[in-house]
Every structure is written in C-alpha cells, then in structure tokens.
Amino acid sequence: MESEEDINQSAEQNKEAKTESKQKQEPKEEQKKEQKEEKEKKGQGKDEKERQQKPQLKFLSSEWYNKNYKLLLAIVVLLFLASLAYLFIFYAQHGDFMYKDVSLTGGTIITVYEKDVKLEEVKAFLEDKLGQEVLVRGLEDITTQKTVGFITETTADADAAKEALEEYLGYELTNENSSVEFSGSTLAKNFYNQLLVAMAIAFVFMAIVVFMIFRTFIPSITVVFAAAADIICALAILNLMGFRISAAGIAAFLMLIGYSVDTDTMLNTKVIKRRGEGTLNSRIKASFKTGIVMTLTALAAVLVGYFIAQASVLKEIFLVLSCGLFVDIITTWLGNASIIKWYCEKKKIS
Numbered sequence: 016m017e018s019e020e021d022i023n024q025s026a027e028q029n030k031e032a033k034t035e036s037k038q039k040q041e042p043k044e045e046q047k048k049e050q051k052e053e054k055e056k057k058g059q060g061k062d063e064k065e066r067q068q069k070p071q072l073k074f075l076s077s078e079w080y081n082k083n084y085k086l087l088l089a090i091v092v093l094l095f096l097a098s099l100a101y102l103f104i105f106y107a108q109h110g111d112f113m114y115k116d117v118s119l120t121g122g123t124i125i126t127v128y129e130k131d132v133k134l135e136e137v138k139a140f141l142e143d144k145l146g147q148e149v150l151v152r153g154l155e156d157i158t159t160q161k162t163v164g165f166i167t168e169t170t171a172d173a174d175a176a177k178e179a180l181e182e183y184l185g186y187e188l189t190n191e192n193s194s195v196e197f198s199g200s201t202l203a204k205n206f207y208n209q210l211l212v213a214m215a216i217a218f219v220f221m222a223i224v225v226f227m228i229f230r231t232f233i234p235s236i237t238v239v240f241a242a243a244a245d246i247i248c249a250l251a252i253l254n255l256m257g258f259r260i261s262a263a264g265i266a267a268f269l270m271l272i273g274y275s276v277d278t279d280t281m282l283n284t285k286v287i288k289r290r291g292e293g294t295l296n297s298r299i300k301a302s303f304k305t306g307i308v309m310t311l312t313a314l315a316a317v318l319v320g321y322f323i324a325q326a327s328v329l330k331e332i333f334l335v336l337s338c339g340l341f342v343d344i345i346t347t348w349l350g351n352a353s354i355i356k357w358y359c360e361k362k363k364i365s
Contacts, residue, residue, distance in 0.1 A: 084357070091349045094244075095247065098250075118262050121203035123167075124196040126166050144179040144182070149171075150169070211265075234287055241343070245271055253334075260335075263332050266332065274339065313336075314341065
C-alpha cells in the first residue's frame, strides 16, 4: 500500500503534466485561430474584388433607372432646345417656320395627263423658264399604280406656268388633257393664318382640360410640354427632310396633339392617382408597357398607310404622324416619365 505522501506526490506530478500539455496546446490553437482569420480576410477581399468586377447596376433595371432618370430627362430637354433653335434659325433664313406648298403660299397647280415625260427634265425646264423653284411629282392610278400624268406646283402666274408647259410638251393644254388651279397669295396667307389660329385654340383648350383633370401644376405642365415638344421636334425633322407642308399637314399636327395627350395622361393618372398599385417604379413600368403598345400600334398603322397610299394628301398626313409618334416615344418615356418620377420623389408619393 502506497503511503498518503506518495499519492499526493503522484497527483501533483499528474497536475503538472496536464498543465504543461495545456500550455503546449494553447499556441497551436492560437495559430489555428490566426490562420482562420487570415483565410476569412482573404475570402472577403476576393468577394469584394468579384463585386467590383461585376456590373453594379443592370441596364434598365429599377436601380439603374433610379440613378439615371435625370440624365434621360436632360436628353429630352437638349433635343427640344436643339429643335427650337433650328426652327428659329430656319425662320431667320426663310421668313417662316416651315416649307409651305402652294395651298398655303398661293400659286398655280397644273395637272397634266401625259405619261411619257421625265419629271427631272420638266422640273429643270420650268425652273429655267420661270426663274423660280418648281415642284414636280408623278400622278399614279390608285388601282393599277401606273403613271398617268404629273403635277407641277409653282408660285408663278397661271398663264406663265401654262405657256412654259405648253412649250415643253409641244401642244396646247386643254380641259381634256390637263387641269389648272390657281390661288392668290392673299387668300392663301389668310387661310394659313386661320389654320394656325385654329391650332393654337385647340392647344389652349387641351391645356385647360388637362389642368382641370390633374389640378396641380407639374403633372399638368408635363402633358402640355410633351405635346409641344412632339410638334416642334416633328416640324424640325420635316424641315430637315425638305418636306413641304399643306393644309393637310396642319390637320395632321392637330391629330398629333391628341395622340400625345393620350399617352401622357395615361402615364400621369396611373403614377399619381393610383398610388396603392405597387411601387413608383412598378407603376411607371406598367404605364410604359401599355403606352408603348398604343404608340407602336399607331406608328405601324400610319407607316403602312404611308407606303400604300397613292394620294399625296394621305401620304403627307401619314408622314407627319409618323414623325410625331416617333418623337412622342422619346418625349413621353424619357422626358415626361422622368419629370413625374422626380415630382413624386419630392412630394414623397410612393
């Protein structure tokens, strides 16, 4: 039997051995902990690098739109100001804001039922003979689409234009083989002024109705601005194309006001008045889906009409509407939508 002293001594030795073993293990555990922390830091740095390499904002996403909608608005404003500046320069050079045809300036329109002519030669001969610009275009049968004659438009006197055409053709123009229309410059100018007044009145009444609907300045003025921008930008495009506008073109601009107001009113109503239907961006997106379908459908219809129609009046209306509807997509969804989003954020309309 071991003595009590030996037992105590053995217990102390075991205790010392355990203490030494624990002291040896502690550095190892500290090393493992440090290694683990280093791995975590490396992992975090790698993740951060990957996040930096990946695009932060997806194009046209809600986050991208929140960051860039003011830039989109700036593009529309610059487009509007550029068109406005171009029209003022155009006015300084030509004394008017548009190229007008004979129906708005006064002059002579002669329709000749002669198939075998070269339009370029007729134009060159008449301009040399009359000493002024002459517009010559072909006349086609609607059903067969075959050329049956040509039409000349000039501001010259009817007798002088008729004599020049007879000299080129080599025979007398009669009621059987031609038709002559003449309008005086004073009458045409009065008619043009009346059209502009009618358009201005229509625009004013449209603005009044819009203000009555929304009863607040910013939402109302965005609709008016979009309609004005559609007309001004479309007119600038037509001037750049050298297109001459008649009374039918003025009527097409009146129709364009209606197209513009439709999409803008729908956008403002959905975003401002229907606040409980999703977030602000989701309401703008829903409005865009509806509005873009409306505009693209109308644009497709008028483009088809332009290429199918043979009558110059119809082609002119379709061309004016095509330019206006194209511009309306830009002014409504880049401009008006951005203004409304800005307004809602300022007013805290979520």
